Amino acid sequence: MPQVQPKVRLIQYTPAPEELVALAAKLCYSASDLDDLGEGVAKKDQSKFIARLMDMGHLSPIEHASFTFGIEGVSRSFLAQITRHRIASFSVQSQRYVALGDDGNGFDYIVPPAIEALGEEDAAEFRRQMAEMDAWYQAWRKKLGSGEKSNEDARFVLPNAAATRMLVTMNARELTHFLSLRCCSRAQWEIRAVAWQMLELAYRAAPALFEDAGPGCLRGPCPEGGKSCGKAAEVRERARALKRQTD
């Protein structure tokens, strides 16, 4: 019964995303025709164009750049949250076509850090519960016959802790919005941990596009009002450190 950790990869993204966004800005704000645009935008001007768009809140040009992440070792609870982001595109491992724990080791699952922090006895109890649920799941699969028809019903006894994997594609505007909500300390720990990894990967790929990306408190006072974590200074330092180490 393998306990798993989240893994996040930036699988692919629009080639030269910053140049593409700068080209879109150039088209909007100059008399350039397509031939002029074909000459591109000098590297040094790209950041200026992008900063101006961000300042003005003219965000549709950044929708031209897309980023595809592979995410695994996350729970079905994570899945329920990330798929609320409607502008993103998803491909998720099927629980109908793929039988979990078919190797005899049981399904993969995530143990919440707060449960691990209770100590080994409690963590072992959690793992025992996972093993018990796996036994229920395998028993129902056997009783219902093999294949997708049995998987689709047997999975009803699986917990939110069961691991899943997915590809997620977001354009830079949606990704920025997602990072703003999910890097915030108010977001649940699992999606927050993944969001910070996505921020790091996106920043490494396109630093000018994601210069200010992250929770709202990076761009001004904390927007969470009475629900603020009160740790804006720490959060800002975390983002600065991430960007320093990536530069």
Ligand SMILES: Cc1cc2nc3c(=O)[nH]c(=O)nc-3n(C[C@H](O)[C@H](O)[C@H](O)COP(=O)(O)OP(=O)(O)OC[C@H]3O[C@@H](n4cnc5c(N)ncnc54)[C@H](O)[C@@H]3O)c2cc1C
């Ligand atoms: C801390 C936290 C707690 C949460 N708690 C709960 C909870 O208790 N219960 C719950 O159900 N959800 C909860 N959510 C999920 C939340 O309500 C949103 O569904 C989720 O964050 C997706 O946000 P979004 O709609 O802005 O993003 P996206 O779906 O990615 O949309 C991006 C933006 O596009 C625009 N947009 C997209 N679709 C429409 C539309 N149909 N009409 C108009 N504009 C649209 C909006 O401007 C939107 O902000 C929580 C989220 C967070 C971060």
